[in-house]
Amino acid sequence: MTVSSPTPSGGPAPTGPSEQSPRTPIGATVLGYPRIGPDRELKRALERYWAGRIDEAELHEVARKIRVDTWRGLADAGLDTIPSNTFSYYDQVLDTATLFGALPSRFTRLGAGPTDTYFAAARGVQDAPAMEMTKWFDTNYHYLVPELGPDSTFSVAGSKPIEEYREARALGLETRPVLVGPVTFLLLSKAADGAPEGFRPIELLDKLLPAYVELLRTLHDEGVRWVQLDEPAFAADRTQSELDALARAYQALGSARERPGIMVAGYFGGLGDALGLLARSPIEALAVDLVTDPSTVDAVAAERGLRDKEVVAGVVDGRNIWRVDVDGALARAATLLGTAGTVGVGTSCSLLHVPYDVDRETGIDARVRDWLAFAGQKVDEVVLIGRALREGQESVAAQLETARSATRDRAGAGDLRDQRVRARLEALKPEHTRRGDYATRAAAQQEALKLPALPSTTIGSFPQTGEVRRQRAAYRAGRIGAEDYRAAMRAEVERVVRLQEDLGLDVLVHGEPERNDMVQYFAEQLAGFAATEHGWVQSYGSRCVRPPVLYGDVSRPAPMTVEWAKYAQSLTERPVKGMLTAPVTILAWSFVRDDQPLADTARQVALAIRDEVHDLESAGIRVIQVDEPALRELLPLRAAEHKAYFDWAVESFRLATSGISDATQIHTHMCYSEFGDILPAIEAIDADVTSIEAARSRMEVLTDLDEAGFSRGVGPGVYDIHSPRVPDVDEVSSLLRTAVEAVPAERVWVNPDCGLKTRGYAEVEPALRNLVTAARQVRAQLPA
Ligand SMILES: CN1c2c(nc(N)[nH]c2=O)NC[C@@H]1CNc1ccc(C(=O)N[C@@H](CCC(=O)N[C@@H](CCC(=O)N[C@@H](CCC(=O)O)C(=O)O)C(=O)O)C(=O)O)cc1
Ligand SMILES: N[C@@H](CCS)C(=O)O
Ligand SMILES: [Zn+2]
Numbered sequence: 079m080t081v082s083s084p085t086p087s088g089g090p091a092p093t094g095p096s097e098q099s100p101r102t103p104i105g106a107t108v109l110g111y112p113r114i115g116p117d118r119e120l121k122r123a124l125e126r127y128w129a130g131r132i133d134e135a136e137l138h139e140v141a142r143k144i145r146v147d148t149w150r151g152l153a154d155a156g157l158d159t160i161p162s163n164t165f166s167y168y169d170q171v172l173d174t175a176t177l178f179g180a181l182p183s184r185f186t187r188l189g190a191g192p193t194d195t196y197f198a199a200a201r202g203v204q205d206a207p208a209m210e211m212t213k214w215f216d217t218n219y220h221y222l223v224p225e226l227g228p229d230s231t232f233s234v235a236g237s238k239p240i241e242e243y244r245e246a247r248a249l250g251l252e253t254r255p256v257l258v259g260p261v262t263f264l265l266l267s268k269a270a271d272g273a274p275e276g277f278r279p280i281e282l283l284d285k286l287l288p289a290y291v292e293l294l295r296t297l298h299d300e301g302v303r304w305v306q307l308d309e310p311a312f313a314a315d316r317t318q319s320e321l322d323a324l325a326r327a328y329q330a331l332g333s334a335r336e337r338p339g340i341m342v343a344g345y346f347g348g349l350g351d352a353l354g355l356l357a358r359s360p361i362e363a364l365a366v367d368l369v370t371d372p373s374t375v376d377a378v379a380a381e382r383g384l385r386d387k388e389v390v391a392g393v394v395d396g397r398n399i400w401r402v403d404v405d406g407a408l409a410r411a412a413t414l415l416g417t418a419g420t421v422g423v424g425t426s427c428s429l430l431h432v433p434y435d436v437d438r439e440t441g442i443d444a445r446v447r448d449w450l451a452f453a454g455q456k457v458d459e460v461v462l463i464g465r466a467l468r469e470g471q472e473s474v475a476a477q478l479e480t481a482r483s484a485t486r487d488r489a490g491a492g493d494l495r496d497q498r499v500r501a502r503l504e505a506l507k508p509e510h511t512r513r514g515d516y517a518t519r520a521a522a523q524q525e526a527l528k529l530p531a532l533p534s535t536t537i538g539s540f541p542q543t544g545e546v547r548r549q550r551a552a553y554r555a556g557r558i559g560a561e562d563y564r565a566a567m568r569a570e571v572e573r574v575v576r577l578q579e580d581l582g583l584d585v586l587v588h589g590e591p592e593r594n595d596m597v598q599y600f601a602e603q604l605a606g607f608a609a610t611e612h613g614w615v616q617s618y619g620s621r622c623v624r625p626p627v628l629y630g631d632v633s634r635p636a637p638m639t640v641e642w643a644k645y646a647q648s649l650t651e652r653p654v655k656g657m658l659t660a661p662v663t664i665l666a667w668s669f670v671r672d673d674q675p676l677a678d679t680a681r682q683v684a685l686a687i688r689d690e691v692h693d694l695e696s697a698g699i700r701v702i703q704v705d706e707p708a709l710r711e712l713l714p715l716r717a718a719e720h721k722a723y724f725d726w727a728v729e730s731f732r733l734a735t736s737g738i739s740d741a742t743q744i745h746t747h748m749c750y751s752e753f754g755d756i757l758p759a760i761e762a763i764d765a766d767v768t769s770i771e772a773a774r775s776r777m778e779v780l781t782d783l784d785e786a787g788f789s790r791g792v793g794p795g796v797y798d799i800h801s802p803r804v805p806d807v808d809e810v811s812s813l814l815r816t817a818v819e820a821v822p823a824e825r826v827w828v829n830p831d832c833g834l835k836t837r838g839y840a841e842v843e844p845a846l847r848n849l850v851t852a853a854r855q856v857r858a859q860l861p862a
Pocket of ligand 3: 537707747748749750831832833
């Protein structure tokens, strides 16, 4: 397999759609690639740049090397075409807003250079708070939300896709620039502050399209043969007017005279009604996700309008890490042979969501490792399936057989089924997911805890200092032993407990210094999971996570947190909150098995957490928080699937948190989400207290919860921990007064928006001091 031949340096491409010349097919390709660097080189460079330790040139050089290595690797692996502009210094949606000159004016008027203006928008600076960050569809990646108003204008203000194209071409590599499509860009944007009531960014489509047309012309003049326009927004339910916008957009872009070939990529599910619209539009290619929803293959095969188009069959899962089932993938791609003009082979979505290379994971059992494919291996899978499809299976018989034997081995691995776990689940009765009624519990808890009105607490983690991380790195590398590590972490716990006593918080935490991550920490101790050593995936900006691999039945061989919670409680008279992660969040932030329904896996995880809850209670811990920040994350994109999801998601939380005394108080915590769709579930999980991100939206969520009939304790965040800003006492008191107007004061708790692990003590101490002072002030003003 060969890479497309390079365009002669500097010269325009010989073809354009208007000239009707044959175009090299897209063939075997990937929709995008990780960009943080195999050893998180970009993360380190970004953080050094932000700290003023390297200059811009050094940062750009690290980025250039990541791009070059990526392109060379993809070309050497044998893909037919390779993407560019999939690199980003922070986020591709922010890149798109920058490219089209649509950054909020609070950043452009700072007068900084382009790089620092971009980072100001991403991270905020004094007096110019960062753009809002939210989840990218149902993934654990987060993007920055563009802010648009009726007066927003668009132009081609940047040149990133062009520069990256040129950079690759200078290496002799022809690439396909990837852009967020215009309709998805607008659907992901929000109305800027001050926009008229009811304004929706999609109304700006006719103003945005000319900028895309201009960019397409520039790319064409540069010699670009294909562009990829990503429209994942159409994997979710869309209104007729949004579908009309899609049709209008691609009619306009497809009719542009001088442009490269256009491939629209729809991913994270089937395209629904958008499929037919795109099939009828004057574009040349469509990339479809044939993994997320298996019925998509039939919908695509039935689509007559694709006869003159190339369809890139996304048969290699871009989001999970299992080796592809080559026969299933080949069958799906082959189904499209009679439908599409040409069939290419690709990943279901960008590989941004998986780590770089499974071969480095020497710590994972070799048998399990052989079942896995990370980004590098997935590229090989795409190349393999592409060749088998084009040249026949005989041409790659040996590689196909190796792949088949790994798939067979996994399917037959009976030792992944733990009969004890299965028997426990079989024996579950409805009472295993029920607690006593809330009013009785609330009275028993007040009797046990004797908390003041408006009790103050934190969400769990305290700053993960460089020293804490260094200790863990030293422990992992074997430079210090288990006892020394434990002693260092206990010293940190003691420091954090003393600090909270000094600050005057009412319910304390141990601070989570011993945790690398709130999911990975548990996965490392549960049977059925494998942890990775190098498997970093970008979560947002420079922040990464290492999602564990959930490959078998889950159980808890031994208590996971009890010693830490007990130790913290031994240091103080005040109640210490035990801290656990709930089942849905554990699943959402892991790579999950695909050989059984997620609901079954959730129940297994719930049983393990339930065991821990019971052990914490037995150890004298009277308040236990079970964090469920990702409850919104696994919500299916299509509304028709919501009820089934909520049923198992709520059941798993309740299974994890019932069977305990009425007097034991269960907290949960939610953040990083739009809560609108999950309000009924927040009530249904039946936690005694829910702490919830609210500071930036000025407590709006409380009114929403109230309207949804929420009747339990609630801790709306009064300190935005995503910003280094220290809120003053008046600001916190004002938020608290708003809170007690929306919810009866006896149900209100006082806490930050989320954990403090990413912050420094220099901000956290004064912020918490102000929080406690504000709580006391407002408490003193409550009617007796
Ligand atoms: C709440 N969020 C989380 C999500 N997903 C998760 N799995 N976990 C989450 O908490 N999704 C939604 C949000 C996303 N938010 C965040 C927030 C913060 C981070 C983050 O800070 N990530 C850290 C890595 C955390 C970690 O695993 N740390 C490890 C390893 C630390 C490390 O890199 N060590 C260095 C050596 C250190 C030294 O010597 O100084 C090394 O190994 O090279 C640990 O503490 O042991 C990040 O740095 O990106 C992520 C998502
Ligand atoms: N207990 C966790 C929740 C984060 S969502 C923390 O405090 O970091
Ligand atoms: Zn949180």
